[in-house]
Amino acid sequence: MEVKAFIKSHKIAIILAVIVGLVSVAPQIYVLKDQNYRGIQMFGTDAEYMYVGEINRALYEDYSKGPFPVDPGKNYYLAPKLGQRIMAFFAKIFSTRAIEINVALKFAGPILLFLILYGWLLEIFSLRLVALIAPLFVILGINLLSPIDVTRLSLFKTSIDSFLPYTRPISPLISSIFLFLGLWGIYRLAYNKMSFKAAGVIGVLIGLSLYEYIYTWTFIVVVLGLYLLCLLVKKEWEKFKYFFVVFAVNGLVALPFFVNLLRGRSDEDYIYTTSRLGLIHTHAPILGAWVVLGFLFIIFLWPTAYQNTKYFFIILFGALAVVLNQQLVTGFQIQPGHYHWFTTKPLIAIILTFLGLYWIEKIVPNKKWRIVVVIFLVSIFSLNAIIIQARSYSANYTTYKENQRYAPLLTFLDESYTTKKNIWANPDLEISYPELSYLILAYTHHNAPMVLENYSNSKVHIRDMLFLDYRLHGINDKNIINAMYQDRNNITSALFGIYYRDMPGNYELSDVELQKLGLEYNEFYKIPLDKVFKSFKIDLIIADNGTDSNYFNKLPFLSKVYAKDGLFLYQVKPK
Numbered sequence: 001m002e003v004k005a006f007i008k009s010h011k012i013a014i015i016l017a018v019i020v021g022l023v024s025v026a027p028q029i030y031v032l033k034d035q036n037y038r039g040i041q042m043f044g045t046d047a048e049y050m051y052v053g054e055i056n057r058a059l060y061e062d063y064s065k066g067p068f069p070v071d072p073g074k075n076y077y078l079a080p081k082l083g084q085r086i087m088a089f090f091a092k093i094f095s096t097r098a099i100e101i102n103v104a105l106k107f108a109g110p111i112l113l114f115l116i117l118y119g120w121l122l123e124i125f126s127l128r129l130v131a132l133i134a135p136l137f138v139i140l141g142i143n144l145l146s147p148i149d150v151t152r153l154s155l156f157k158t159s160i161d162s163f164l165p166y167t168r169p170i171s172p173l174i175s176s177i178f179l180f181l182g183l184w185g186i187y188r189l190a191y192n193k194m195s196f197k198a199a200g201v202i203g204v205l206i207g208l209s210l211y212e213y214i215y216t217w218t219f220i221v222v223v224l225g226l227y228l229l230c231l232l233v234k235k236e237w238e239k240f241k242y243f244f245v246v247f248a249v250n251g252l253v254a255l256p257f258f259v260n261l262l263r264g265r266s267d268e269d270y271i272y273t274t275s276r277l278g279l280i281h282t283h284a285p286i287l288g289a290w291v292v293l294g295f296l297f298i299i300f301l302w303p304t305a306y307q308n309t310k311y312f313f314i315i316l317f318g319a320l321a322v323v324l325n326q327q328l329v330t331g332f333q334i335q336p337g338h339y340h341w342f343t344t345k346p347l348i349a350i351i352l353t354f355l356g357l358y359w360i361e362k363i364v365p366n367k368k369w370r371i372v373v374v375i376f377l378v379s380i381f382s383l384n385a386i387i388i389q390a391r392s393y394s395a396n397y398t399t400y401k402e403n404q405r406y407a408p409l410l411t412f413l414d415e416s417y418t419t420k421k422n423i424w425a426n427p428d429l430e431i432s433y434p435e436l437s438y439l440i441l442a443y444t445h446h447n448a449p450m451v452l453e454n455y456s457n458s459k460v461h462i463r464d465m466l467f468l469d470y471r472l473h474g475i476n477d478k479n480i481i482n483a484m485y486q487d488r489n490n491i492t493s494a495l496f497g498i499y500y501r502d503m504p505g506n507y508e509l510s511d512v513e514l515q516k517l518g519l520e521y522n523e524f525y526k527i528p529l530d531k532v533f534k535s536f537k538i539d540l541i542i543a544d545n546g547t548d549s550n551y552f553n554k555l556p557f558l559s560k561v562y563a564k565d566g567l568f569l570y571q572v573k574p575k
Contacts, residue, residue, distance in 0.1 A: 010118075013132060017114040020139055023385050024167045025107040027393040031400065039407035040439065041099050044161070044396040045168035048102075053441025053451065054081055055169075056098035058088035060420070060445050082211035083174035099442060102169055109173040110139055110166055116177060117350075120184040124309050125354055133377055134353040138346045139166045140385035145290075145345055153384050160388045161395035165341070172342040175213035179343065182206050182220045183316070189242055190227060191308050199245040206246065207253025215323075215338040221250065222319040230315070264456060273456040278335045278498035286324045286336055290344045291317055294351060301355050313351065320344055335498065405565040406436065409542070410443040412562055412569070421446045421539040426469055436542065449536060459495065463517070466494050467524040468532055472541070474551050477525040481518040488514065530557040533572055543568040 007014065031042045043049055058081070091101040114135040122131035143149045143160060152158050166173050185202035188194060206224070210217035224247050231240040264270050294317045302310045320339060327333040357374075364370055413423070423446050425436040437448035450465060475483045484491060492508045509517075524532075543552050545566055552558055552570050562569035 013115065013118045016132060016136065017111045017118070019382075020114050020136070021107040021109075021111040023140065023382070023389060024110040024164055025103065027163065027389050028103045028106055030393070036401045036404055038404040039411075040400070040403040040443070041103060042393070042396055042400040044163045044392050045165070046162055048168055049435060049438030049442060050451070051084065051168070051170045052098055052102050053438050053448075054084040055087045055091070055102060056442050056445075058084045059091060059098060081170070082208060083170040083213075086174065087169060097443075105169045105173065106167045109169065109177075113166060113173065113177055113180070114139060116180050116184070120180055120187070121350065121354075123184070124187055124312065125306070127354070127357065129357050129374055130354045133357065133374065133381075134350045136378060136381040137349040137353050140164065141381035142345055142349055143388070144380070144384060145348060149384075153380070153387065156383075156387060158384070158387050158391050161392050163392040164385055164388055171213050175209070175216050176342060176346070178205065178209040178212050179216045179220070182209060182216070183223070186220070186223060186227065186246075187312055189246065190239065190312065194242050196242065196245055199242045200249050203246040203249025204253055207250040210254045210257050213338075214334070215343065217254070218323050218326075219319055219339065219343055221247075222322045223315060224250070226315050226318055226322075267456045269456040269458040269461075272459050275499045276462075276495075276497035280333045280499065281331055282327055282333050283331055284333075285328060286333075288320065288324055288336075288340065288344060290340070290348050291320050291324065294320075294344070294348055297351050297355060301359075303358055313347070316347060320347075403435075403439065405567065406439055408564055409562060409567050409569065410439065413440070413446060413540075414444045416561075417446065417540075422449050422537050423447065423540045423542065424450065424468075424472075424536075424538045425542040426450055446540075449538070462495060463520065464524060464532075465536070466491065467521050468536065470521070471525065471529070471532075472551070477522040480521045480525075481514070484514050484517060484521075491517070529555065530572075533557070539572055541570045541572075543570065 027044075028042060031037060043052075087101050087105060088098065090104075091098055094101070096104075117135040117138060118131045121134055122128060125131065137144075142165065143158075144153065149158065149160075166176065182202070182205055185198075185205060189199065189202060206217065206220050209220060224243060228240065228243050228247060231237075231243060267273075295314070298310055298313050298317065302313075320343065323339055324336055360373055361370060364373070413421075423437075423440055425440055425448055426434040434448070434450045437450045440446055440448045441451060450469075470480065470483060488508045491514070495509075540561075541552065541558065552568065553560070555570075557573050558570040559573055560568060561571045
């Protein structure tokens, strides 16, 4: 009876959550009936190829020696990916592939996130409408915080072509589940009676968030720290003890991460790798406009009847100010955009929903008009989501259609080679984002050495991969400089990654640096190609179209083992 009563009491929330899930997964379900579908899903959200590949890799990793499995010659330089392992775990339970569990999470994940937000907001505001509307704002309409997107929506248009952000597994979907569960636990700890057991559970949850998304963990830990400081000043020792337990348990859970980080720092390639992945040395402050506006909303517009939530959100935005400016002390800035998109903006959406609905109720005495406003908001968020999903489907359809020809080859790789092989796959000369290599990781049990995420790598190693890619595309030591000039941005992205993107004024390599690379390529070009393949431990090579195949056919140490749909697979002959 209790379950039935609960469902009846919250049936609107459950219905809305399911609708959110259906809207989120609709394009990936619809594409299954497409006449061109041969087995390759439609991707589209940023970095989704990478995430699905990591989920698939987690299915095959060996954890017998601990949570940080070793790749040939390299350790994880940062944490293992907990979200990927969670999804791999469910893939094993349901005996399905990583790609299917990825699609399933696009449905189940937004439902779960909606219900978590609903439960948390219902508890802190005791206003059902806020608890129902705010999750819609966060999941379906977060882009509408931009006036430009509001204007576009009024014209039934959008510039977004990467689907709804919370349809991307791992981050922000799973990371946001950790975020809001953690904040819910902290709120309960601050304003409800708690036990040490509950405090321990919250500590474990927060500690685990570090292995999922460092931005979630750093934010929540600063929130904990600010609460501890406030309780210490107020001498509220009873609550202080519970918060200290949370902090301590979190520290114990997070300890292996930092042990591994210390090991990573001893790697000779650590500094270069962290720089390429976005760690910037600076003491410059960051003034987040939304953080400032959040403080202003809380200080000047917050109702006096909600003092507890006012203090709670002041601490949340205080924590945001700290994490955005921790480089003032540490001298190291991690990517602030991750806080902006997946912490600051959702919190702003929640605040605006609460303040808007609260003051509308005070200003508009007519209940029917208030209902009209609520229906209008639900319609706006729903329309926005449908337009984004429809445009994203259309924008990604061409790539999806082209990717279908890889399906038979990926099946062949999985069925013909039972042991893991290193496959060189980059027919498009796109080393900064080798799409086919990501598909190999997502759809087979093999390795694609061009994918550089997770592990520390030397600049020389990445440079040589770039050089090999040029060489396999027939670029010799005479025309390399012209090729590099035309491909300057791609080279910059491959060698320096996020560092060049985030450092003002550093968007591409200079002519002098390109000339130096050209001279280094000339030396690389002298090395026999079979020795280069051996040094990279390459077993198989995928070529695309007749030009590439003609080049590979001339290499005596390769044998063609597959040819179909303009795709060719070459195997390195054993000596």
